[in-house]
């Protein structure tokens with residue numbers, strides 16, 4: 001009888017649907033009578049996604065950096081902590097959108113945990129629309145997306161609702177040329193989660209070509225609003241932002257709302273959701289070669 005806890009690694013570029021998949025997977029695990037633990041990290045000092053994980057789920061977080069080479073030691077100690085605290089059956093790791101999955105696999109497959117964890121594989125989500133528009137990405141960002149696909153044990157081609165039906169076979173072919181793993185077409189990262197149980201770790205040869213810290217000039221900027229702002233002024237500010245901002249998320253304190261609104265933005269598409277709890281009004285901005293000083297100055301002007 002194998003008592004090792006299965007570990008799933010969720011990978012995928014910024015905004016591709018990892019957190020959406022995580023939430024679905026947690027629900028599925030609970031329905032199967034299992035308790036999932038979650039390890040997540042965010043490329044910023046504050047965590048937005050962890051607010052989305054129910055409080056009854058064991059959760060460990062790594063902040064301020066990517067779950068990759070720079071914090072591998074921290075990752076190992078978090079894994080150890082989780083094992084000591086126990087009380088879970090499955091572990092789901094959500095990596096930041098800028099992490100190379102292989103770096104994380106290295107920690108999880110560490111001899112330290114060999115008898116406790118059974119690594120099931122990497123599930124990579126790909127934003128179909130973003131793939132279609134991949135020419136707009138920098139070479140490094142595109143290279144990372146390719147690597148995330150190449151090392152996947154399973155690929156979810158997500159957000160298929162955002163591209164024309166006729167384009168799907170083309171995209172599918174392009175992605176299949178990078179991996180022999182199965183590709184599922186999804187919306188809101190919905191699949192039959194039982195297929196995850198049969199995954200095996202493919203394409204893991206330990207070689208990684210992208211060292212993000214050196215290659216991709218990615219900035220993570222965190223702004224904390226000190227006052228409420230006008231929605232219209234924020235919308236105007238949004239329209240002026242460059243395409244080199246890949247992702248934003250946070251809680252925005254608007255004048256006419258009781259609590260800060262949850263804000264999600266990927267590749268030019270903003271979404272706002274009412275929130276029924278008072279969250280710290282932090283906005284995390286992720287992009288390439290961003291002018292932090294100018295961005296913060298403009299955001300502060302919205303508060304006047």
Ligand SMILES: Nc1nc2c(ncn2[C@@H]2O[C@H](COP(=O)(O)OP(=O)(O)OP(=O)(O)O)[C@@H](O)[C@H]2O)c(=O)[nH]1
Nearest residue numbers: 014015016017018019020097158159187188247264
């Ligand atoms: N239209 C559409 N939107 C989706 C789909 N799946 C997820 N989204 C939305 O896309 C946004 C980003 O999804 P997340 O699940 O947060 O993506 P992520 O990969 O965790 O993002 P990071 O944490 O920034 O790397 C959210 O607003 C989701 O609701 C989909 O299939 N179609």
